[in-house]
Amino acid sequence: MKIFKPIKENEAKGRVKQIFKDIKKTRNITKIPNFWRSLAHNPDTLQRTWQNLKQIMKKGALDAVTKELIYVAVSITNSCEYCTRSHTFAAKKKGATDQMIKEMIDVVGLANQNNKLVESYHVEVDKIYK
Amino acid sequence: MKIFKPIKENEAKGRVKQIFKDIKKTRNITKIPNFWRSLAHNPDTLQRTWQNLKQIMKKGALDAVTKELIYVAVSITNSCEYCTRSHTFAAKKKGATDQMIKEMIDVVGLANQNNKLVESYHVEVDKIYK
Amino acid sequence: MKIFKPIKENEAKGRVKQIFKDIKKTRNITKIPNFWRSLAHNPDTLQRTWQNLKQIMKKGALDAVTKELIYVAVSITNSCEYCTRSHTFAAKKKGATDQMIKEMIDVVGLANQNNKLVESYHVEVDKIYK
Amino acid sequence: MKIFKPIKENEAKGRVKQIFKDIKKTRNITKIPNFWRSLAHNPDTLQRTWQNLKQIMKKGALDAVTKELIYVAVSITNSCEYCTRSHTFAAKKKGATDQMIKEMIDVVGLANQNNKLVESYHVEVDKIYK
Amino acid sequence: MKIFKPIKENEAKGRVKQIFKDIKKTRNITKIPNFWRSLAHNPDTLQRTWQNLKQIMKKGALDAVTKELIYVAVSITNSCEYCTRSHTFAAKKKGATDQMIKEMIDVVGLANQNNKLVESYHVEVDKIYK
Amino acid sequence: MKIFKPIKENEAKGRVKQIFKDIKKTRNITKIPNFWRSLAHNPDTLQRTWQNLKQIMKKGALDAVTKELIYVAVSITNSCEYCTRSHTFAAKKKGATDQMIKEMIDVVGLANQNNKLVESYHVEVDKIYK
Numbered sequence: 001m002k003i004f005k006p007i008k009e010n011e012a013k014g015r016v017k018q019i020f021k022d023i024k025k026t027r028n029i030t031k032i033p034n035f036w037r038s039l040a041h042n043p044d045t046l047q048r049t050w051q052n053l054k055q056i057m058k059k060g061a062l063d064a065v066t067k068e069l070i071y072v073a074v075s076i077t078n079s080c081e082y083c084t085r086s087h088t089f090a091a092k093k094k095g096a097t098d099q100m101i102k103e104m105i106d107v108v109g110l111a112n113q114n115n116k117l118v119e120s121y122h123v124e125v126d127k128i129y130k
Numbered sequence: 131m132k133i134f135k136p137i138k139e140n141e142a143k144g145r146v147k148q149i150f151k152d153i154k155k156t157r158n159i160t161k162i163p164n165f166w167r168s169l170a171h172n173p174d175t176l177q178r179t180w181q182n183l184k185q186i187m188k189k190g191a192l193d194a195v196t197k198e199l200i201y202v203a204v205s206i207t208n209s210c211e212y213c214t215r216s217h218t219f220a221a222k223k224k225g226a227t228d229q230m231i232k233e234m235i236d237v238v239g240l241a242n243q244n245n246k247l248v249e250s251y252h253v254e255v256d257k258i259y260k
Numbered sequence: 261m262k263i264f265k266p267i268k269e270n271e272a273k274g275r276v277k278q279i280f281k282d283i284k285k286t287r288n289i290t291k292i293p294n295f296w297r298s299l300a301h302n303p304d305t306l307q308r309t310w311q312n313l314k315q316i317m318k319k320g321a322l323d324a325v326t327k328e329l330i331y332v333a334v335s336i337t338n339s340c341e342y343c344t345r346s347h348t349f350a351a352k353k354k355g356a357t358d359q360m361i362k363e364m365i366d367v368v369g370l371a372n373q374n375n376k377l378v379e380s381y382h383v384e385v386d387k388i389y390k
Numbered sequence: 391m392k393i394f395k396p397i398k399e400n401e402a403k404g405r406v407k408q409i410f411k412d413i414k415k416t417r418n419i420t421k422i423p424n425f426w427r428s429l430a431h432n433p434d435t436l437q438r439t440w441q442n443l444k445q446i447m448k449k450g451a452l453d454a455v456t457k458e459l460i461y462v463a464v465s466i467t468n469s470c471e472y473c474t475r476s477h478t479f480a481a482k483k484k485g486a487t488d489q490m491i492k493e494m495i496d497v498v499g500l501a502n503q504n505n506k507l508v509e510s511y512h513v514e515v516d517k518i519y520k
Numbered sequence: 521m522k523i524f525k526p527i528k529e530n531e532a533k534g535r536v537k538q539i540f541k542d543i544k545k546t547r548n549i550t551k552i553p554n555f556w557r558s559l560a561h562n563p564d565t566l567q568r569t570w571q572n573l574k575q576i577m578k579k580g581a582l583d584a585v586t587k588e589l590i591y592v593a594v595s596i597t598n599s600c601e602y603c604t605r606s607h608t609f610a611a612k613k614k615g616a617t618d619q620m621i622k623e624m625i626d627v628v629g630l631a632n633q634n635n636k637l638v639e640s641y642h643v644e645v646d647k648i649y650k
Numbered sequence: 651m652k653i654f655k656p657i658k659e660n661e662a663k664g665r666v667k668q669i670f671k672d673i674k675k676t677r678n679i680t681k682i683p684n685f686w687r688s689l690a691h692n693p694d695t696l697q698r699t700w701q702n703l704k705q706i707m708k709k710g711a712l713d714a715v716t717k718e719l720i721y722v723a724v725s726i727t728n729s730c731e732y733c734t735r736s737h738t739f740a741a742k743k744k745g746a747t748d749q750m751i752k753e754m755i756d757v758v759g760l761a762n763q764n765n766k767l768v769e770s771y772h773v774e775v776d777k778i779y780k
Contacts, residue, residue: 001520002358003361031258033256034253034255038247041358045365049247052243052438056233061229061230067237074207075245077208079639079728081642082253082254083244085255088259089258098653100191103186103190105636105640105641107192109634109637110182110201114183115210115632116596117165118210118213119604120596125216128161130391171622174705175622207376214380228431231393235432250336250365252345259651261650266511293519295507295513299507299511301511305752305759309504312568312572313500316496316497317497321493322459330501331497334467334501334505337467342513343501345520346515346516360451367447371464371473373439374443375465378425378472384472385472385475385476389472389478466770469769475521495767499565499569502762502765506762507759510758512734555771555773558773569763572763576756576757577760582757590720591760593724594724595765597728600768602773605779608779623710627706627707630721631725634685635724635728638685638730641654641688641691642654643656645736
């Protein structure tokens with residue numbers, strides 16, 4: 001179906017063209033990834049999603065690499081391959097090493113296991129954690 | 131049901147008693163949390179889970195705070211309240227500030243939204259990410 | 261493995277053949293989709309699933325398009341590509357426009373984000389909602 | 391922990407106070423729900439989330455009730471009780487009947503069942519759906 | 521909200537009353553659990569769900585205990601407390617021992633961990649498994 | 651990315667080589683599956699995961715086939731294709747019949763549907779189940 005085919009960069013007009021330009025500059029890339037070309041079917045969605053992402057993923061109390069690793073951890077838990085691959089790529093570009101990624105994966109595996117052990121035994125929240 | 135009631139500390143014997151001792155010492159706490167008291171119904175599970183956790187969560191290429199934040203991010207995505215509360219507590223004890231936790235939460239919200247936008251448009255993985 | 265290969269239409273016999281006929285007539289299609297050909301390995305499952313679907317998806321207080329959009333929203337949340345594609349197809353056949361689908365996607369993204377913000381802050385249910 | 395306690399309305403200042411005022415006016419309510427009072431710990435998050443929600447949930451090609459029902463369908467699938475209750479409330483306020491809600495629930499149950507049947511049999515996407 | 525309050529047994533009429541009677545007889549219980557009393561808001565849903573359950577959960581190539589354990593394993597993975605508790609109860613009534621339940625929980629934990637390791641490394645399906 | 655390419659068997663050294671040998675012997679196979687070759691990027695993870703799996707999946711109060719079926723049920727619920735395929739293969743190798751697998755699938759579909767009906771109606775846990 002048409003809405004499932006990403007829009008071509010040279011077909012972008014007006015607001016979409018502007019946002020594509022900002023994405024390439026901010027990310028220091030020469031081609032717009034499929035994600036943004038897909039969202040371009042809906043310029044409001046493209047603009048809102050890009051603005052949200054720029055605001056949230058910039059360095060703050062957490063550095064940019066840590067934020068990307070957290071993003072990837074969520075994406076693995078949600079089984080989203082595109083999201084895992086694109087944000088692992090971003091994490092590495094921002095300085096994450098292979099060892100950091102592998103340790104993040106171990107934590108994700110452990111958390112998923114223990115989350116289910118907690119559910120299994122219906123563990124009540126200890127007072128100290130409230 | 132009986133297996134859903136955490137074992138009392140003073141009822142712990144043998145291997146379970148030893149592990150409880152190690153948990154209190156390693157974590158610098160005086161009471162065993164409900165999670166470990168529940169796993170104690172199955173000493174093999176208790177020992178394996180505690181050994182896994184000690185191995186994975188210790189400082190490596192990622193520091194211990196970052197690992198706790200990743201653990202919490204997964205737990206939020208899985209809607210596990212106990213896990214979120216107990217590991218937010220651990221993260222703060224190891225040095226995470228409120229601002230760091232709030233930024234982690236923002237990344238988790240964003241990743242969950244964008245993961246679903248990716249699924250919606252069936253976005254194919256760009257070559258550069260493979 | 262054999263159970264993962266859809267049954268061919270011309271191999272359908274007895275009850276399965278009858279249900280295939282009903283599917284083609286009800287849906288106004290000429291080929292049985294892979295989903296139903298897979299379920300046909302288990303005639304009871306095929307019959308139960310088809311009867312459930314006919315009963316639930318027919319026009320009621322909600323029109324058929326709205327029901328398909330809700331179905332797709334759930335399938336996106338579950339990351340089921342086949343389900344998303346086949347029911348987006350059904351929604352369009354029943355009258356959904358591209359704009360309706362894009363707005364549904366935006367709601368799905370928003371709900372997934374806010375669901376996680378709610379989990380993050382352990383928000384208690386307000387009295388007015390109970 | 392402090393970040394898990396909603397901020398009191400009379401403690402809201404500056405930007406947060408303004409947004410609280412806008413929420414009450416737009417929603418025609420007299421008390422700020424716990425969700426918004428929790429997000430207020432992070433004024434950027436509060437503002438972004440409220441703006442996103444206003445933009446996405448307003449009447450478009452889909453009417454406001456349909457959007458709320460889709461929101462609830464996602465929230466059920468994610469097991470988020472607060473989200474289910476608060477948006478079922480919103481749906482009813484905007485005109486949804488009990489019968490509409492019950493039919494939405496049936497679709498959600500069916501979609502969740504069939505999503506898993508699809509995963510079980512590894513059903514390949516039919517050409518017609520691409 | 522009214523649809524969230526289970527219907528009382530002595531208010532059940534007609535078809536609902538008949539199904540309640542069948543549930544009590546089949547399950548050998550004297551009180552209708554909250555689940556069925558909630559579904560009774562929608563007699564079609566009640567009837568369909570009860571018929572589906574009777575057909576699927578009866579002894580076949582898998583015995584009734586194994587089916588209940590599989591049901592619980594899915595419910596833990598979905599974080600559904602009611603489902604976990606009610607079907608653990610059913611499993612025990614049909615003969616499951618505490619040791620069987622604890623071993624099931626271990627498998628659930630392991631599978632959830634390994635599922636995420638598979639997603640993390642984007643492991644491709646080996647030919648032998650297709 | 652390199653960490654997403656499985657390590658070749660003839661490149662395995664030291665501890666990894668030993669574990670690969672144990673996997674082939676224990677499983678009675680001649681080629682190491684992609685899963686273990688991927689984990690080998692991180693020898694600690696490989697060793698821990700293989701030890702956990704051997705300990706948990708061996709015959710106990712539950713037989714080995716039942717454990718594999720429970721593993722598959724979780725993997726379907728998590729939409730992990732690799733996991734579903736590899737452990738369905740394992741289940742069949744250990745004696746599961748096609749009929750057993752199909753019945754397991756029916757239970758998984760039913761549980762996923764009913765889990766969501768429970769969430770929809772916010773069903774409270776009956777006293778008898780606690």
